[in-house]
Each structure stands twice: as structure tokens, then as C-alpha cells.
Amino acid sequence: MSVFGLTEDQLAIRNAVRTFARADLAPGYLERATSTEFPWEVHRQVAGLGVLGMLAGPDHNPLEHDDYVAAGLAIEELAYADFNVANAVIPVMLMSSLIAAHASPAIRDRWLPPLIAGETYIAFGLTEPHSGSDATALRTTAVADGDGYLLTGEKTSVTMLGHAEAMIVTAQTVRDGENRGVSTFLVDLSADGLAKSDIPDTGWKPMGRGVLHLDGVRVPADALIGAEGSAFRSVLGGFDFTRPLLALTGIGCAQSCLDLTADYVRDRVAFGEPLSRFEGVSFPLAEHSTTLEAARLLCYSALWRRNEGLRHTAEAAMSKWYGPLSASAAVKDCLLLHGNYGYATEYGLEQRLRDVMAVEIADGTAQIQKIIIARERYGRDFVPYSKA
Incomplete structure (x- = not known):
């Protein structure tokens, strides 16, 4: 990142979100985190700050232009107070940016205003039982049929599926018996031919994940997001900004744990001294402060490069590998430094650990990120991952 100043x-965005998050969000985190109910009222309050429209184009963005660094600042501040509320914002940013840039007027008019107002939710269906990060191996098909398409297949690990009214679905497109490449479609989840099931998780409970089965689901032609076969160009490039945003949710949550732990060890006395006086306590906090700052800078470097129109796929992958790894390690040590209190459910550290571990998986594991980094830095023939 060439410019460190904001x-x-x-x-202004950071300060407004920080004030709201620490005063209004933080006190209710644990209650929300242990419930499977999605906090719609809180989501709408976040929308009221303009956060949900920050990447939805000039007509909906409070800054009147897409600013990925500002989006990162908002996400990190939300995650400091409530990890799950912050993570619910990221798919909205991705879906709104895709709809604003690539959807038909009918789709934009129907879905974009309520989406960024926090009144509805659109999930994203990419992962399948036989293909996770290998988007070229999709088995879901969209067969052109008359004035629309018939979608058949299965999507799994769909975040917010139980709360969404629609979903953007990626599928292999078939026209006249020929494969035309991967396309994306907006599917109304009230359509015929759909079946949903839940995936019970140890964290992310307010958002939830699910499996969607599509059996010949008909969508109109204007449900196509972007051109036929253009998913890799128009949609999947969005991961280059969602990956650092996801990492920042872990970093924000871990930072709040470090701050909480610093206060605790300053007040807790053992052997006649505050715990903070012992190197076995103070050194881990110093180490995690350092790794979190390094991870944070990786994230904002990637987001700044996107603002500048520079290639940032490697930086996004670096942030997504290193950020969640650093965050999980920091939260775990904070739990341990609290001793038996840290393991108790009433204090929230064990909940934060279960929540934060999820970002080590979402949008590609550390192993996938390292493959991307090697490919970007040393060439597509350097690793066996060169199709996408």
C-alpha cells in the first residue's frame, strides 16, 4: 500500500460505524451469536448508516463512488463489536455490486433498493458437493429453454440461505446442446422446483448455512447476471475484495479480544502482581498485536489496490490466508489468558473463537489461497490449479 493516510x-465512515458499533452492537453480541434468529432490526440499522450500499454504485453509495478501503473500515469496526453482523454485510456488498453492474433493469429495480435498505437478503450459490473452490467443476446446469432457462443441480454451504428471498446461482450454461460456459442467474427462492435444508454449525448461528436443491427451476432470460458464460469475468472477480473483507472480520473480532484481555490481565492479580507484569502474559499480547497489524495492512493493501484499479488477486489471497490464521490464534490465546473464565460460555470468548474459525474456511481455505498466491507470483504452470 503506497498511501497510509485515510x-x-x-x-468519517470509520468513526460513524465505530460509534454505532461499540455503543449499540457490542452489548448484544453474545445473545445474538447464540441465536439462530437473524437480527433484522440491527441489519436495518447498519443499512441506515449507508454501509450496505457502499459498493452498489453512485446512486446508492453515501460516498457517491465505490471505495473498498472505506468498506473495509466499516466491516472491521462492525466485527470489533459483532462478528456475525459484520459477516452478514459482506454478501450484501458483493450481491449489490454485481446487480448494480451486471443485472437487467428489471432485476435492479426489483431487488437492489430493498437489498441495500436491509429489507431483504440475496444469498450466493457457488459451492457444490463435488466442487468447492474449483469453480470450473460445477455440475449445476442452466439449459436454455424458450425465453428462459431451466436450472438443475445442488448448491451447498450457502450462507444465509434460511433468511434469503433470492440467490445468485452459478451454473454451466447449455444452449442447443453445447456448453456455453459458467453463467450466473438470480433465482427467486419462492420459485417451483426448489428444496432447502439446513447445515448445523458451531458458529455463525444467526446467519446459518444451507443446501439448495434445484430441479428444473425456470428463470426468465432477464434473470441472467452479465452475459452468458461470463461468470469468471463478471462475478468471480468479486472474491478479490470479499477475501480481504472476510479477513478483516476476523481481525476486528480478534482486536476486541486483545483489548478485552489487556484490561483483564491489568486488573487480575497473581502472586502479588498484576498478570500484565509477567512476560508469559504480556509477550503473547505483544506478538498478536504485531501479527494482527501485519494482517490488517495486507487487507488494506489489497483494498487500496482495487481502489486504484491495480491487480490485487495475490494480495487478496495473502490477506485471506494470513488474516484468519492470525485472528484465530489471537482469540485462542486470549481465551487461555482468561483461564477458566475464558472457557465459560457467559463471557463470550469461546463463542468468538468458534465464530472466527469459520473465516479460515469461507471463500477458500489457506491451502487454496497459497495456490492462488503461487500462481499469481510465479505463473499458472507453477501449480496444478490453472483452469480458472
Whole structure:
């Protein structure tokens, strides 16, 4: 990142979200985190700050232009107070940016205003039982049929499926018996031919994940997001900004744990001294402060490069590998430094650990990120992952 200072607009966004998050979100985190109910009222309050429209184009963005650094600042501040509320924002940012840039007027008019107002939710269906990060191996098909398409297949690990009204689905497109490549479609989840099931998780409970089965689901032609066969160009490039945003949710949550732990060890006395006086306590906090700062800078470097129109796929993958790894390690040590209190459900550290571990998996594991980094830095023939 070449410029370390923040603009006045970026500072204003960060300060507004920080004030709201720490005063209004933080006190209710644990209650929300242990419930399977999605906090719609809180989601709408976040929308009221303009956060949900930050990447939805000038007509909906409070800054009047897409600013990925500002989006990262908002996400990190939300995650400091409530990890799950922050993570629910990221798919909205991705879906709204895709709809604003690539959807038909009918889709934009129907779905974009309520989406960024926090009144509805659109999930994203990419992962399948036989293909996770290998998007070229999709088995879901969209067969052109008359004035629309018939979608058949299965999507798994769909975040927010139980709360969404629609979903953007990726599928191998078939026209006149020929494969035309991977396309994306907006599917109304009230359509015929759909069946949903839940995936019980140890964290992310307010959002939830699920499996969607599609059996000949008909969608109109204007449900196509972008051109036929253009998913890799118009949709999947969005991962280059969602990956650092996801990492920042872990970093924000871990930072709040470090701050909480610093206060605790300053007050807790053992052997006649505050715990903070012992190197076995203070050194881990110093180490995690360092690794979190390094991870944070990786994230904002990737987001700044996107703002500048520079290639940032490697930086996004670096942030997604290193950020969640650093965050999980920090939260775990904070739990241990609290001793038996840290393991108790009433204090929330064990809940934060279960929540934060999820970002080590979402949008590609560390192993996938390292493959991407090697490919980007040393060439597509350097690793056996060169189709996408």
C-alpha cells in the first residue's frame, strides 16, 4: 500500500460505524451469536448508516463512488463489536455490486433498493458437493429453454440461505446442446422446483448455512447476471475484495479480544502482581498485536489496490490466508489468558473463537489461497490449479 493516510470520507465512515458499533452492537453480541434468529432490526440499522450500499454504485453509495478501503473500515469496526453482523454485510456488498453492474433493469429495480435498505437478503450459490473452490467443476446446469432457462443441480454451504428471498446461482450454461460456459442467474427462492435444508454449525448461528436443491427451476432470460458464460469475468472477480473483507472480520473480532484481555490481565492479580507484569502474559499480547497489524495492512493493501484499479488477486489471497490464521490464534490465546473464565460460555470468548474459525474456511481455505498466491507470483504452470 503506497498511501497510509485515510481520506476525510474514509475517516468519517470509520468513526460513524465505530460509534454505532461499540455503543449499540457490542452489548448484544453474545445473545445474538447464540441465536439462530437473524437480527433484522440491527441489519436495518447498519443499512441506515449507508454501509450496505457502499459498493452498489453512485446512486446508492453515501460516498457517491465505490471505495473498498472505506468498506473495509466499516466491516472491521462492525466485527470489533459483532462478528456475525459484520459477516452478514459482506454478501450484501458483493450481491449489490454485481446487480448494480451486471443485472437487467428489471432485476435492479426489483431487488437492489430493498437489498441495500436491509429489507431483504440475496444469498450466493457457488459451492457444490463435488466442487468447492474449483469453480470450473460445477455440475449445476442452466439449459436454455424458450425465453428462459431451466436450472438443475445442488448448491451447498450457502450462507444465509434460511433468511434469503433470492440467490445468485452459478451454473454451466447449455444452449442447443453445447456448453456455453459458467453463467450466473438470480433465482427467486419462492420459485417451483426448489428444496432447502439446513447445515448445523458451531458458529455463525444467526446467519446459518444451507443446501439448495434445484430441479428444473425456470428463470426468465432477464434473470441472467452479465452475459452468458461470463461468470469468471463478471462475478468471480468479486472474491478479490470479499477475501480481504472476510479477513478483516476476523481481525476486528480478534482486536476486541486483545483489548478485552489487556484490561483483564491489568486488573487480575497473581502472586502479588498484576498478570500484565509477567512476560508469559504480556509477550503473547505483544506478538498478536504485531501479527494482527501485519494482517490488517495486507487487507488494506489489497483494498487500496482495487481502489486504484491495480491487480490485487495475490494480495487478496495473502490477506485471506494470513488474516484468519492470525485472528484465530489471537482469540485462542486470549481465551487461555482468561483461564477458566475464558472457557465459560457467559463471557463470550469461546463463542468468538468458534465464530472466527469459520473465516479460515469461507471463500477458500489457506491451502487454496497459497495456490492462488503461487500462481499469481510465479505463473499458472507453477501449480496444478490453472483452469480458472
